[in-house]
Amino acid sequence: MALIMAIETSCDETSVAVVRDGIDVLANIVSSQINVHKKFGGVVPEVASRKHLELINGVIGEALDVSGACFETLDAVAVTHGPGLVGALLVGVSAAKALAYALDIPLIAVNHLEGHIYANFLAHPDLEFPLVCLVVSGGHTDLLVMYGHGRYRVVGRTRDDAAGEAFDKVARAMGLGYPGGPLIDRLAAGGSGAAVALPRAYLEEGSLDFSFSGLKSAVVNYLHNARQRGEEVNLADLAASFQQAVVDVLVHKTLEAAVQYRARTILLAGGVAANRLLRSGVGEASASYGLRVVYPPPALCTDNAAMIACAAYYRYLRGDFAGLTLNAVPNLELDGDL
Numbered sequence: 001m002a003l004i005m006a007i008e009t010s011c012d013e014t015s016v017a018v019v020r021d022g023i024d025v026l027a028n029i030v031s032s033q034i035n036v037h038k039k040f041g042g043v044v045p046e047v048a049s050r051k052h053l054e055l056i057n058g059v060i061g062e063a064l065d066v067s068g069a070c071f072e073t074l075d076a077v078a079v080t081h082g083p084g085l086v087g088a089l090l091v092g093v094s095a096a097k098a099l100a101y102a103l104d105i106p107l108i109a110v111n112h113l114e115g116h117i118y119a120n121f122l123a124h125p126d127l128e129f130p131l132v133c134l135v136v137s138g139g140h141t142d143l144l145v146m147y148g149h150g151r152y153r154v155v156g157r158t159r160d161d162a163a164g165e166a167f168d169k170v171a172r173a174m175g176l177g178y179p180g181g182p183l184i185d186r187l188a189a190g191g192s193g194a195a196v197a198l199p200r201a202y203l204e205e206g207s208l209d210f211s212f213s214g215l216k217s218a219v220v221n222y223l224h225n226a227r228q229r230g231e232e233v234n235l236a237d238l239a240a241s242f243q244q245a246v247v248d249v250l251v252h253k254t255l256e257a258a259v260q261y262r263a264r265t266i267l268l269a270g271g272v273a274a275n276r277l278l279r280s281g282v283g284e285a286s287a288s289y290g291l292r293v294v295y296p297p298p299a300l301c302t303d304n305a306a307m308i309a310c311a312a313y314y315r316y317l318r319g320d321f322a323g324l325t326l327n328a329v330p331n332l333e334l335d336g337d338l
């Protein structure tokens with residue numbers, strides 16, 4: 001039995017969870033700063049770290065209240081130590097270190113991307129390896145093969161924009177607001193994905209890498225040309241066509257990776273995994289190969305501490321603890337022990 005408190009402050013959500021044995025989410029408090037950053041059209045790092053500082057103690061208290069746990073019953077405290085905004089990460093890392101020291105319990109350091117992957121293990125602790133996981137968030141687009149707990153290899157990644165970043169930038173160019181992913185997802189439901197011809201970057205034969213900056217530029221050019229000609233743009237059609245172009249490439253490469261690495265299961269993870277077309281697209285394509293597709297419920301796709309607690313549980317079982325000199329690592333890479 002292991003009762004783990006996890007703290008996540010890598011970007012603009014202050015989140016604290018209490019999870020038992022990597023599956024029972026007793027509390028998962030997410031205090032979003034989206035409304036604070038909205039007026040700037042994106043996350044302002046300085047503002048984010050100040051907000052985390054203001055919120056962190058209250059969110060820890062709320063997580064204890066909701067879970068019915070108390071500090072003395074915790075077996076370990078876990079924290080995201082990267083990748084992310086350094087000032088934001090430091091708030092969580094400092095809080096977790098203080099708790100681990102004061103309570104004399106182990107400190108567990110979790111990579112934020114590993115957390116996204118483990119959002120799937122909260123509901124499915126029995127997933128079979130090897131599996132292929134597509135991590136698509138605001139800062140990353142990584143395709144990886146996982147051979148066991150904590151054992152993975154990145155086999156493809158974006159060469160420029162992350163998928164979520166492309167959603168956010170295109171939404172901004174279309175005047176939709178921030179964050180762009182959910183807005184495009186909703187708007188696209190009323191449009192046609194075939195209405196506007198947009199490029200898909202499959203890159204060299206066999207490559208599992210991604211590139212979304214050309215697609216983003218194509219949308220910006222399309223808007224610019226229409227404006228110059230004084231033409232009205234059907235935003236629903238443009239949103240649907242952009243989304244279709246992103247999803248086509250994500251689905252194609254994920255399936256290719258699954259076949260190449262003989263995986264029977266595909267996981268989707270990260271904020272963009274909440275996208276409805278991506279979920280249905282991967283699901284449909286996988287069915288013809290007899291592959292199992294798993295993705296977290298939307299609330300566990302975006303940043304939250306329950307996923308960090310789940311990843312921490314498997315580190316806890318391995319006795320993989322951090323020292324009290326733990327620091328924030330803004331560019332932390334996935335390190336899969338392979």
Ligand code: KG4
Pocket residue numbers: 011136137138139140163164165167168179180181182185270271272273274275276301302303
């Ligand atoms: O994982 P996440 O919450 O934060 C990072 O670690 O980056 O991902 C946030 C990203 C944003 O770019 C947001 O626009 C995108 O996920 N996103 C979506 C959807 N919901 C969130 N993108 C497409 N469709 C969605 N439904």
Ligand code: ZN
Pocket residue numbers: 112116137138270271302303
């Ligand atoms: Zn994230």
